[in-house]
Amino acid sequence: MNTLTTIDELGFAPALQQDVLEDTTSDHALLEATRSGDQDAFAELVSRYRNQITSYIYRMTNDYDGAVDLAQETFVRVYRAADRYQRTYAFSTYIYRIATNLAISELRKRKRRKLVSLTGFFQQTDGGEAQELNPPDGRPLQDLELVDTERRNAVQRAIGTLPEKYRAPLILRDVDGRSYDEIAKILETSEGTVKSRISRARGFLREKMRAYL
Amino acid sequence: MRKNNCKLIRRELDELMLGAEWSAAATEHLRECASCREFQVQQTKLRQIVGSLGTVEAPADFDFRLRARLANDAGSAPTFFWTFVRRGLAVAAMVIVIVTGVVVVRDVFRQMENNKVEVAQKPEVRQPVKPDEAAPVVPEEKKTDHVVAGVTPATIRKIRPTQADYRKQPLATKDVSSVGASVLNRTEPAGVSASFPIDASAQSFTVSLEDGRGNAKTISVPTVSFGSQRIVQSGNPFAPKRDW
Numbered sequence: 001m002n003t004l005t006t007i008d009e010l011g012f013a014p015a016l017q018q019d020v021l022e023d024t025t026s027d028h029a030l031l032e033a034t035r036s037g038d039q040d041a042f043a044e045l046v047s048r049y050r051n052q053i054t055s056y057i058y059r060m061t062n063d064y065d066g067a068v069d070l071a072q073e074t075f076v077r078v079y080r081a082a083d084r085y086q087r088t089y090a091f092s093t094y095i096y097r098i099a100t101n102l103a104i105s106e107l108r109k110r111k112r113r114k115l116v117s118l119t120g121f122f123q124q125t126d127g128g129e130a131q132e133l134n135p136p137d138g139r140p141l142q143d144l145e146l147v148d149t150e151r152r153n154a155v156q157r158a159i160g161t162l163p164e165k166y167r168a169p170l171i172l173r174d175v176d177g178r179s180y181d182e183i184a185k186i187l188e189t190s191e192g193t194v195k196s197r198i199s200r201a202r203g204f205l206r207e208k209m210r211a212y213l
Numbered sequence: 214m215r216k217n218n219c220k221l222i223r224r225e226l227d228e229l230m231l232g233a234e235w236s237a238a239a240t241e242h243l244r245e246c247a248s249c250r251e252f253q254v255q256q257t258k259l260r261q262i263v264g265s266l267g268t269v270e271a272p273a274d275f276d277f278r279l280r281a282r283l284a285n286d287a288g289s290a291p292t293f294f295w296t297f298v299r300r301g302l303a304v305a306a307m308v309i310v311i312v313t314g315v316v317v318v319r320d321v322f323r324q325m326e327n328n329k330v331e332v333a334q335k336p337e338v339r340q341p342v343k344p345d346e347a348a349p350v351v352p353e354e355k356k357t358d359h360v361v362a363g364v365t366p367a368t369i370r371k372i373r374p375t376q377a378d379y380r381k382q383p384l385a386t387k388d389v390s391s392v393g394a395s396v397l398n399r400t401e402p403a404g405v406s407a408s409f410p411i412d413a414s415a416q417s418f419t420v421s422l423e424d425g426r427g428n429a430k431t432i433s434v435p436t437v438s439f440g441s442q443r444i445v446q447s448g449n450p451f452a453p454k455r456d457w
Binding site: 043050051053054055058059064071075079080151152155156159170174175177180195198199202205206209212213 | 271272
């Protein structure tokens, strides 16, 4: 016969605690608290999303410093618009939408200025077709870790060459693991469009990454 | 049939999350179709590589920088007033520029209309008229009536006279030779200054001086006629051509 040594071993107790915690510390509740001037609530929101948002924008723009700036701008906008926030969507959808708009806006600015990343090996030609300037070395590397690193770098660069309309859904799906429904809400489009774009994006990537597959 | 099946199966594989179970139909199809099997292997590998990118962490000072940025934004809130003032000034400047532009354009149009009227009226070649042949003075009103004929009231209203207005002035002639001079007698001793009121513009000028001993001297200043006197617009050909 088993004896209970702690209250945590009771089945319902942790679940009950979890429910209570979720009510008071949900994203919506934190934003409500932020609206009423609770700085700690906003700090909690930032700590929850800063890595996700920074990472997402970095995958979109392939520029870490710029991604950090844009991630901060995302939080500034959330803070400023806290009064106008409506609970129509999940907070994550809301903040990702802001981040996506900022990232796409940045990509368009770069396109206008015709900036080429110094670290990138790919360059857009006039026709918009991506061109590989430095094709990967086909010889196998000795160290498996190096191989993985090289693969990751290659895929990051390949993602960077995708058109923005394919890039965002692919990152949200395959890197962040979000559902089609959520991606559709973030990008303000239909699920069918999201599926189609992801499929096309994978097709592009498969072509570019053929040497690694 | 099989091609359609491949398409459907690939779509299903594409939409499934990594590691999720395929349908029985997909499993069956993959067992038979080598092309779809290769597609599935490549697709899985690609998604694994993309998924391995993982999350990039924000820098350690992210929160600090964000707080500083928010504080900076809050501190700059009073600048809203100056932003408003700057916008107001910009709008006022724009209104002034527009109004000035409208006035200038209107003035230019008026001047152009006046020039058109001038061209429509053939200018008479006016010869200098000798005093004997001088025509009687033409009343100015008649002339102006002739000039203004056919012009709308809007064009008559003028802010200031233009060069064309000066050119419209008629010839002015005066014949004063037929008017006799009045005789004035004064008997004051010499050395005393005398003044005689005369209308020099209308009379010839004759002065008779007697010294009281029968000696007399007459000074006659003949009537001076300059012929027809024409008021011209400007004597200086280098003067700027504009309204004064």
